[in-house]
Amino acid sequence: MTDNKKERMLDLLTDEVLFGLDEKERNELRELENLFPELRNDNSLELTASAIGFSNLPIEPLPDHLEKRILMEADNFFAGEKAAKVLPSETQTSLAEVSAADEEIQKTFVFESKRPWTQWLGWAFAGLACLALAFSMWTNLQKPTVVERVVEVPVKSPSITDQYNNLLASAKDLQKATWINPKNDKETLGEVVWSEAEQKGFMKFKGLAANDAAKEDYQLWIFDETQDEKTPIDGGIFDVANNGEVLIPIDARLKFKNPKLFAVTKEKEGGVVVSDRQRLVAIAKVSV
Amino acid sequence: LTKAILQRIAEGDKAAVQDCLTTYGGLVWSLARRMLPNINEAEDAVQEIFIDIWKNAERFDEKQASEATFVAMISRRRLIDRVRKSQRQVSAASLDDILVEPSVNLHQHMQIGVEARQAAKELSNLRPEQRQVLQLSIYQGLSHQEISSLTGMPVGTVKTHARRGLLQIRENLGLKEVSA
Numbered sequence: 001m002t003d004n005k006k007e008r009m010l011d012l013l014t015d016e017v018l019f020g021l022d023e024k025e026r027n028e029l030r031e032l033e034n035l036f037p038e039l040r041n042d043n044s045l046e047l048t049a050s051a052i053g054f055s056n057l058p059i060e061p062l063p064d065h066l067e068k069r070i071l072m073e074a075d076n077f078f079a080g081e082k083a084a085k086v087l088p089s090e091t092q093t094s095l096a097e098v099s100a101a102d103e104e105i106q107k108t109f110v111f112e113s114k115r116p117w118t119q120w121l122g123w124a125f126a127g128l129a130c131l132a133l134a135f136s137m138w139t140n141l142q143k144p145t146v147v148e149r150v151v152e153v154p155v156k157s158p159s160i161t162d163q164y165n166n167l168l169a170s171a172k173d174l175q176k177a178t179w180i181n182p183k184n185d186k187e188t189l190g191e192v193v194w195s196e197a198e199q200k201g202f203m204k205f206k207g208l209a210a211n212d213a214a215k216e217d218y219q220l221w222i223f224d225e226t227q228d229e230k231t232p233i234d235g236g237i238f239d240v241a242n243n244g245e246v247l248i249p250i251d252a253r254l255k256f257k258n259p260k261l262f263a264v265t266k267e268k269e270g271g272v273v274v275s276d277r278q279r280l281v282a283i284a285k286v287s288v
Numbered sequence: 289l290t291k292a293i294l295q296r297i298a299e300g301d302k303a304a305v306q307d308c309l310t311t312y313g314g315l316v317w318s319l320a321r322r323m324l325p326n327i328n329e330a331e332d333a334v335q336e337i338f339i340d341i342w343k344n345a346e347r348f349d350e351k352q353a354s355e356a357t358f359v360a361m362i363s364r365r366r367l368i369d370r371v372r373k374s375q376r377q378v379s380a381a382s383l384d385d386i387l388v389e390p391s392v393n394l395h396q397h398m399q400i401g402v403e404a405r406q407a408a409k410e411l412s413n414l415r416p417e418q419r420q421v422l423q424l425s426i427y428q429g430l431s432h433q434e435i436s437s438l439t440g441m442p443v444g445t446v447k448t449h450a451r452r453g454l455l456q457i458r459e460n461l462g463l464k465e466v467s468a
Contacts, residue, residue, distance in 0.1 A: 014451040018425045019432045020372060043361070047353045048407070048458040050361035053426050054315060055408035057322065062313030066331050070313075070338050074305045077339055231373055237343070253336055253366075254373070270344060273369045 002035075009036055017045045026276055041268075079159070160247055164193075164202045171195035177262060177284035179205060192262050192284045194250060201250035203264075205240065208281065211266065213239045218281070219271045222252060223261040230274075232263070237271040260286050292355050298346035308341065312359045316341075319360065323367045323429055333370055337363045353463060357403045364426075371429035403461055410457040418453035421446050 009032040012025055021029060033040045168174065173196055179189040189208060194201025203220065211218060220235030227233055236251025266279040293311060296304035316337050320330040340362050348358045411419055420439065424430045430438070432446045439446070 010455065011447075011451055014454050015432075015447060018422075018450050018454065019447075020368075044458055044463040045454060046364075047357055047361055047403070047463050048454055048461060049426050050364050051353075051357045051403035051407040051461065051463075052411055052422060052454075052457060053364055054319060054356070054360045055404045055411060057315070057318050059314040059318050060321060062309065062317040062334070063331075066317070066334060067309050067313060069331075070309060070335055071305065073335055073339065074342070077342060078300075227373065234369070251339075253369070270347065273365060 005032060006036055006039075008032065009039060013039065013042070013045055017049050020274070030276070160202075160249055163200075163249065164247055167195060167198065167200055167202065168193065171198055171200075173197050175286065177286050179203070179262075179264075179282045179284045182280050182283050189282050190245070192250075194256075194259065196257065196259075199252065199255060201252075203238075203248045203250065203262075204245065205248070205282070206245045208240050208246070208264075210240050213269070215269055216266055217269055217271050219265050219267045219275065220248075220250060221263045221265065221275060222250075222256050222259050223263065224256045224259045226254070226257050234271070234273070235262070237267070262286075292348065292350050294341070294345040294348040294355055294358065295350075297342055298348075305342075309338070312341075312356065315356060315359060316363050319363045320367060322427060323371055329370065333366060337366045340366055354403055360404075368429045372431075403463065406461055407457060410460045414453050414456065415449075417441070418449045418456075421449040422453045422457075425450055 009029065012021065012029045012032065015021060015025065016029065174193060175195070176191050176193045178191050181187040181189060190203065190205040192201060192203045208218070217237040217239060219237045222233040222235045223229060224233060233256055234253040236249075236253075238246075238248045240246050262284040263277075263280060264282040265275045265277060266281055267275060293304050293308050297308060316334050317330070320333045320337070321327075324330040324333055341359060344362055348355060353361075411422065414422070421435055421441075424435045424438065425432075432443050432450070435441070435446045436443045441449070
């Protein structure tokens with residue numbers, strides 16, 4: 001009997017990796033996971049499918065323009081990610097600490113666009129230095145500081161708080177909705193603000209329980225008119241370090257249009273593609 | 289020993305992001321191009337995938353799988369999500385384009401993943417119908433119903449071939465159980 005159930009669980013795990021599961025199958029898998037917890041987090045089947053996936057893949061180079069876009073994205077991502085992870089709860093203090101964290105990140109992650117470019121820059125500076133020297137000799141002046149000034153190019157990305165304030169100040173189509181506890185609609189948990197035109201938004205929470213980041217993540221879902229209710233847009237995962245106020249940027253995977261509802265679920269670490277919605281922790285209905 | 293790129297990213301090494309793009313940019317881009325015919329969609333997907341890779345970098349364990357396989361796994365999750373949401377249709381005429389012999393260009397393209405090289409070999413050792421179903425599912429993200437329509441096999445048979453084929457390859461690859 002146990003062997004049959006284990007075999008059935010393997011079937012479901014395989015189907016999940018290759019085809020996805022429907023609601024009934026997901027429920028069945030959840031029940032079987034209780035019997036075989038050792039298989040719950042096994043992703044060896046997914047790794048196998050992935051290895052097969054590029055086993056016969058003719059590799060095309062990544063286009064240059066896309067590489068540049070991703071490098072720019074990296075700068076923003078690492079600044080935002082670090083700040084979000086560090087976000088503590090007390091309002092004024094936390095915002096100051098976020099800015100400080102961003103400053104730190106900006107020092108750590110000032111991404112060079114490409115090595116060949118920086119190599120070229122070196123030669124350019126050398127050329128500039130030669131020109132400056134020749135000019136100085138010709139005019140009998142000695143002012144080599146020009147080259148030094150060229151090197152000092154500060155790179156600064158706005159902090160999450162700055163980005164939030166900028167959105168509030170600049171977005172002409174800014175919308176807001178209030179987070180409530182789905183089990184008690186009188187309990188408010190914060191608000192979500194967004195701009196469809198800018199495809200940006202932020203979630204503010206107060207009183208959301210801290211998660212164990214090693215085991216689980218919070219995940220945002222956006223229900224809008226572009227997607228079926230069964231497959232809302234993944235709005236990104238995030239952690240809450242303390243019980244208190246946090247400010248999280250929305251990280252929507254797809255372009256959203258006329259959101260009707262925002263929902264936050266607690267999921268396994270790393271998030272999920274489709275939520276079973278068993279652990280719904282906050283919802284924000286958009287008033288029409 | 290040289291540290292894995294993903295480990296360096298997790299530690300905040302700024303040069304590792306460029307190294308990641310140089311090493312795996314082509315892999316991720318090629319996976320996206322194969323599964324998403326629209327070039328703009330593929331570009332958006334690749335951007336999202338690299339963010340996912342950075343987010344998950346600390347979860348990579350080189351004792352469990354190669355870095356390339358881990359990157360391919362993160363890529364696959366995102367691409368399948370997009371394919372399923374787009375509800376695209378695949379015509380029977382494209383079947384020949386999808387199904388290619390696993391040994392083609394093997395040497396040329398197999399420099400980045402130990403498991404991939406072995407997976408290609410194991411795939412070629414499967415029964416033809418098992419191989420066909422796995423290729424349609426994994427290369428194109430087709431559902432069992434779509435594979436059934438394309439091949440004429442009953443849905444149950446499609447699932448059986450897919451399960452047996454995948455489990456056999458996993459066993460032969462000796463991939464360890466990991467959580468991510």
